Amino acid sequence: MAGNVGEDETTRILKILKEHPLGMSIKEISAAVSMSRNSAAKYLEVLTVSGQLELRHIGNAKLYTLSRRIPIGNLLNHAGELIIVLDNDLRIVQASDSFCLFAGVPRPKILGFHLSSLTVPLLSERDELELQALLRGGPSLKKEIRAVRNGDEVFFNGRFIPALFENGGSGVTVILEDITERMRAERATLERDRLLHTIFHIPTTPQFYIDRNHKVVYWDRALEIMTGIKAEEMVGTHNHWKMFYPAERPCLADLVIDGNHARIAALYAGSRLPNADEQYEYTGFFSSLGAGGKWLHITAMPIRDPAGNLTGAMETVEDVTDKKNRGFIVSE
Template sequence: MDDDPDFLALTRLTLEKLGPFSIHTCESAHDALAYLALNPVDAIISDYKMLGMDGIELLKTLREQGDETPFIIFTGKEKEEVVVRALENGVDFIIQKTGDPKATFADLLHKIRQAIHQRRLEARIRDHERREADIINFLPDATFAIDTMGVVIAWNRAMEKMTGIPVSDMLGRGDFEYAIPFYGERRPILIDLILRGEDVVAGKYSRIWKEGDKYISEIYIPHLNCGKGAYLWFTASPLYNTEGQITGAIESIRDITGRKWTEEQLKKREEELAAALDASGVGLWDWQIQTGKVECNEYFAEMIGYPLAELAPISIGDWIKLSYQDDLKRFNELINRHFAKQTPIYEDEVRLRHRDGHVVYVLIRGKVVAWDGQGHPLRMTGTVLDMTERKRHQADIEASLQEKETLIKEIHHRVKNNMQVISSLLFLQRKQISDPAIRTLFQESENRVFSIALVHEKLYRSKDLSNVDIQDHFQTMGDYLLSTFGTESGR
């Protein structure tokens, strides 16, 4: 823009030749405002002294409208106060028309390119910062950031929700203002460790651990959640610029109260389960199938005569060495069936070698509790129950039953023989008696002996003494009586 048409034309031709640039010219500030309202440009070059509105007034108007287009005043030699006004209103460069025209236009060309580059760089930086702010704003965890001076530069929506403090009340605040919502006072917190060193937060947290350049801590704050308290998980990391220099720090805060409650309940149940298992004397094992590593508890180690410290760590190979070769084939069959998901659990009774050499009979139960994406087993856990005493008692019972069975057979044989002898003697005696009445008495005695012998035989042969076949007994007894009396009467 220039109110001198000849100079305006010269400037246009020169810049288009040196450019390449596409130049649009205006002879007044008002024409320029009308054009700029409809057409975006990369840079504005204006004379200072123009009719109606000078160059600085035009600059001021554009800046008030929010237009940050690079603005260069190309004018004659002006007073210092003009330069100050121009700088105060946001001019990028002031170039004097006096001097060597070639050098002047070369300087103008350089300043145009420099101003455009600088503005584009600033736009990219703002865009980058805006994207970063958007990312931070939409993070699910409450997050805020500070610069190297400890001034808040980001305060996301989750942080607003957690603290009840809007971003407008926190941005630009320093002097540990960000600590007040959590601790009720201005004090260094985890994020300050990044910028000020570990000494500044010494004693503020019960435990802080580091992962790379990130610091992590966990703390219980009683006044949060309307006085119910909350467990919070903190992570703080440095912010870097493109040169790798720390430009600030960022901290994320997660409410883990629900998780802590679950962990406490789980811990309580694990303690209850451990107490129950301790009372039951059951061995526990946990097998990492891919690595072969097996972890077991003290009861399992005691079963085979080892202290746990001496037995651990143990591998599946060591487990196999403790087993008997005759049991391994069945073990492989059953475990492979479970791995193939053909059985809900693995269960087998096997023998293990005790440290002192004797056999330990155990009942092993287990189940795969973790699989990979291809359906291969990753982890299996289960129990070991010592069956040695039960086996010994079972063997004693079986031996006792065998002895009793032998005794019962002998008693049965003797009773049966004695009944036969008595029955035979009664029969022989009856045959020598001629008196019918006495013969009938002997026959009845003989029948009673037979009935007793029959009952004895039935009881001996019965598999279930609570369910004896009486009908069969009566049938046999009836057939015997009919046979006896029929023969006696001659029919």
């Protein structure tokens, strides 16, 4: 089947059959729409499989009439899933509106193609070989499908069900449930757990962790005791600055995420440059802490995933007021 089924040709065939409610043969239809017999046969096959035409055999002749049933396309378009019907050659003969919208291609330009040859391929040629068993009456298959559309990953739970057409031909009905949001949520949970695992293996100096959007995702118990601010007041907010300053300004961890080395030098004068772990260090006096202020030793370092992508930053906070008052700390 060719992959360029046109809207004009199908419309002309349906129009001429509407004018002949008792039915027409392939020869009569091809002559009426000025189309070769082979081409007309291919369009008639698609229209029959999709439920728009009915086929009757009168002797050796095939007689086509407009269907008096609800077209399968109407049913497909009311389903929440993406649905595709494949013929015996595993070419698309029907597709729901939702699938056409996902593929970004009008229905006439999808018909006749394999799922492996679409602009957004959903199966590999090897996957399609596995579907051959369904054409021979094999059991239904389930498969998780990953595709890339416009640079973004999308995921589907795919069900592949053997189908039998009225003309006796075999095919496959494909039902795709979009599970992209669920997969993203699962990945985010795994990443959060991995990061918290990393955090818990760092020495227990008071610390907090912010993600790359500068939102607090972890505020430890030692920090609660030092600041009097509970984790539930901080997690999910951008308010970590409140433990240091009377008015909002970036913390060292914020600037590490931004990679703003110039501003680090300006706001945290005397801070040590990053070491091999990309860790900044700063010791300074914070007047808004406690009754008379506190001297704090702060470190901040980026946190990266296994691929090296920045996911957030960790900041540790050590109260060194006593050491400073005893002269054990040299201001940096």
